[in-house]
Amino acid sequence: MKVLAAMSGGVDSSVAAARAVDAGHDVVGVHLALSRAGGTMRAGSRGCCTIEDAVDARRVADELDIPFYVWDFSERFREDVVDDFISEYAQGRTPNPCLRCNEKIKFAALLEKALDLGFDCVVTGHYARLIEQPDGTRELRRAAEHDKDQSYVLAVLNEQQLQHCWFPLGDDESKAQVRAEAERRGFVTANKPDSYDICFIPDGDTRTWLGDHIPMRPGAIVDAEGNQIGEHAGAAAYTIGQRKGLNIGRPAPDGSPRFVLGIDTERNEVTVGSRAALAIGEVSGQRFNWAGPAPQADRFDCLVQVRAHGEAVPGVFIRRAAEISTRPDATEPGVEVAVRLAEPIHGVAPGQTAVVYDGERVVGAFTIDRTESAVETGESAPAA
Incomplete structure (x- = not known):
């Protein structure tokens, strides 16, 4: 089977690619360049898909003696993930960019290109299981280790896409198992920290980043009855359930904290109230x-x-x-x-x-x- 290994430069995708090689398949490694920022580097465990990650992925591919390529998907990523993220927040919604990346980039654009090039499937380091039924259909299931389960971010995949996916880590009992295997293989990624936060906001300051991309103007913070009790700097920077950063200056009459209940970007208004609401x-x-x-x-x-x-x-x-x-x-x-x-x-x-x-x-x-x-x-x- 001809397999395209999506290699992020992390430990999980490294081991997934290695297992595909061990299984005797014809494996080619690919790293997705999702940003054209020339100096993008990882800061500790924040972010992913950086220059450092691409270098690490290439080093693992060299260890496995498989061909390795970097594909520039930065324009598609900007349109389908970053611009979507901005648009959703501008309308007062709270999107999940990692899920959108799986849907639009890793299992749409990447898989489409892989099939066009004659590959049979794409292998990734996601923790989830695929179960094939007697009629040939596939079911997506949680990983054996629920603490690392990533079926949530894979739920956007459709039946046709699942037919061309492979998740070799889904049956592993722990992440420690995977790291130990990477260390035995001598991979530079063995002890690399997991990435977190939004990859295009590596410092984790989403509010400031949004302020640079969405026009913000002051507006009213109101209670559930519509009475103005404060002022915000821009409604699009808030999320439902938010408690910190409201700058109201005083609690509710009963002394309880207030939370964001609603965001109306057309009226530029943020509604707050009790947690019960x-x-x-x-x-x-x-x-x-x-x-x-x-x-x-x-x-x-x-x-x-x-x-x-x-x-x-x-x-x-x-x-x-x-x-x-x-x-x-x-x-x-x-x-x-x-x-x-x-x-x-x-x-x-x-x-x-x-x-x-x-x-x-x-x-x-x-x-x-x-x-x-x-x-x-x-x-x-x-x-x-």
């Missing part, structure tokens, strides 16, 4: 994807996860006619999917991605367009 009983959206065969039922018990490192919570999945048409890019015009939660979750924002699970299996994912408070939904999910 953040409790959400339902999430819904019109842009959805099935990670494998589409579910046959329009309603079934499920688990849902709304953050990459969050906990999956029980609820009921519902596919129904859309109450409000909000997305020009809706997957099926007039249709939305939702999850009615068994117990409220807090601080969920439009723009986040909800991933639906049936036990360990990833059913699919949808971008959250609307949330309903737990009070309005009755705080508990009805039986499916």
